[in-house]
Amino acid sequence: xxxxxxxxxxxxxxxxxxxxxxxxxxxxxxxxxxxxxxxxxxxxxxxxxxxxxxxxxxxxxxxxxxxxxxxxxxxxxxxxxxxxxxxxxxxxxxxxxxxxxxxxxxxxxxxxxxxxxxxxxxxxxxxxxxxxxxxxxxxxxxxxxxxxxxxxxxxxxxxxxxxxxxxxxxxxxxxxxxxxxxxxxxxxxxxxxxxxxxxxxxxxxxxxxxxxxxxxxxxxxxxxxxxxxxxxxxxxxxxxxxxxxxxxxxxxxxxxxxxxxxxxxxxxxxxxxxxxxxxxxxxxxxxxx
Numbered sequence: 001x002x003x004x005x006x007x008x009x010x011x012x013x014x015x016x017x018x019x020x021x022x023x024x025x026x027x028x029x030x031x032x033x034x035x036x037x038x039x040x041x042x043x044x045x046x047x048x049x050x051x052x053x054x055x056x057x058x059x060x061x062x063x064x065x066x067x068x069x070x071x072x073x074x075x076x077x078x079x080x081x082x083x084x085x086x087x088x089x090x091x092x093x094x095x096x097x098x099x100x101x102x103x104x105x106x107x108x109x110x111x112x113x114x115x116x117x118x119x120x121x122x123x124x125x126x127x128x129x130x131x132x133x134x135x136x137x138x139x140x141x142x143x144x145x146x147x148x149x150x151x152x153x154x155x156x157x158x159x160x161x162x163x164x165x166x167x168x169x170x171x172x173x174x175x176x177x178x179x180x181x182x183x184x185x186x187x188x189x190x191x192x193x194x195x196x197x198x199x200x201x202x203x204x205x206x207x208x209x210x211x212x213x214x215x216x217x218x219x220x221x222x223x224x225x226x227x228x229x230x231x232x233x234x235x236x237x238x239x240x241x242x243x244x245x246x247x248x249x250x251x252x253x254x255x256x257x258x259x260x261x262x263x264x265x266x267x268x269x270x271x272x273x274x275x276x277x278x279x280x281x282x283x284x285x286x287x288x289x
Contacts, residue, residue: 008020010148010149011148011158011162013159013162014098015097015098015100015101016095016096016097016098016101016162016163016166017037017094017095017096018093018094018095018096018148018162019034019093019094019096020092020093020149021034021082021090021091021092021093021094022047022089022090022091023089023090023091031081031082031083031090032081032082032083032090032092033079033080033081033082034079034080034081034082034092034094035077035078035079036072036074036077036078036079036080036096037074037077037096037098038074038075038076038077039074039075039098039099039100040073040074040096040097040098040099041071041072041073041074041096041097041098041099041102041121042070042071042072042073042074042094042095042096042097043069043070043071043094043095043096043097043166043169043173044069044070044072044092044093044094044095045067045069045092045093045094045095045137045141045145046064046065046066046067046068046069046091046092047066047067047091047092047093048066048084048088048089048090048091048092049065049066049084049088050063050064050065050066050084050085050086050088051063051064051082051083051084051090051092052064052082052083052084052085053080053081053082054080054081054082055078055080062134064134067136067137067142068133068134068135068136068137069134069135069136069137069141070126070127070134070135071121071124071126071127071173072124072127073099073121073122073123073124093145093148093149095166095169097166102118102121103118105167106118117174120177125177126173126177135173135176135177138172138176139192139195139196140168140172140199141169141172143200144165144168144169144172147165148162148165188224188228189216189220189221189224189225190224190225190227190228190229191228192216193210193221193225193233194225194229194236196210197210197233197236197237197240198240201237201240201241201244201263201264202241202244202262202263202264203264204264204265204266205237205264207221207222207233207234207237210233221233237264238274238278241263241264241265241274242263242274242275242278242279244262244263245259245260245263245271245275245283246279246286248262248263249283249286249287250287252287256268256271256272256283256284256287259271259283260272271283
């Protein structure tokens with residue numbers, strides 16, 4: 001297992017290889033060759049707009065929008081060429097997984113559902129979802145990719161972490177594929193934001209990061225969220241954190257600093273200030289009162 005810079009090989013084991021491609025300063029155009037190993041599944045997340053992909057073994061050509069992805073099975077080793085035009089950045093992340101690893105994970109001999117999933121994967125049915133269009137990444141997928149890229153531990157801990165995240169990505173893809181006939185349009189912006197905040201308020205996230213994760217303008221996020229829920233995203237995030245803090249504060253065995261971290265605050269001073277603004281007293285006073 002090996003970890004290099006953000007641009008290049010991020011992780012490698014016997015079964016999995018993860019590569020990040022990001023040209024920060026493209027010249028006339030950005031171009032990259034991507035290799036798919038023999039008998040491998042390749043998850044390719046396209047993270048910049050207007051990426052062209054040409055599979056050289058069969059001459060297939062795709063043009064992707066930003067934040068689309070494909071899950072592709074390659075029976076033989078093959079090369080695909082990716083490029084952008086007009087000095088646009090080329091950015092994508094490739095996760096290559098050996099066939100046998102997926103076979104053992106899904107165990108198609110155990111039941112019909114597992115067999116159908118593997119068959120869909122082999123036949124490349126996950127490349128398109130709606131009207132011959134590659135599927136769009138969800139908020140959860142963006143979060144998982146960011147966690148994979150930023151994970152700093154090495155050795156067996158990294159291997160277990162990566163494998164867990166890949167399993168989660170596959171679950172999200174299967175769920176998205178199964179919902180294709182019932183949900184033709186993606187959720188509206190406010191509900192996407194609310195779901196993200198509900199699931200991640202305890203992390204040290206900032207409102208500014210949300211827009212970057214889902215590719216939506218910050219002003220649009222703030223305007224539409226407030227119109228829908230009659231509260232700002234910032235206040236809603238703070239409200240969830242304070243409710244959790246108030247429940248934890250009664251347990252005197254938990255240090256104030258631990259509560260701050262559990263509620264998404266990097267610095268205890270910021271937590272104390274927010275708590276006092278919300279409840280009129282400091283966390284220590286409420287606990288000892």
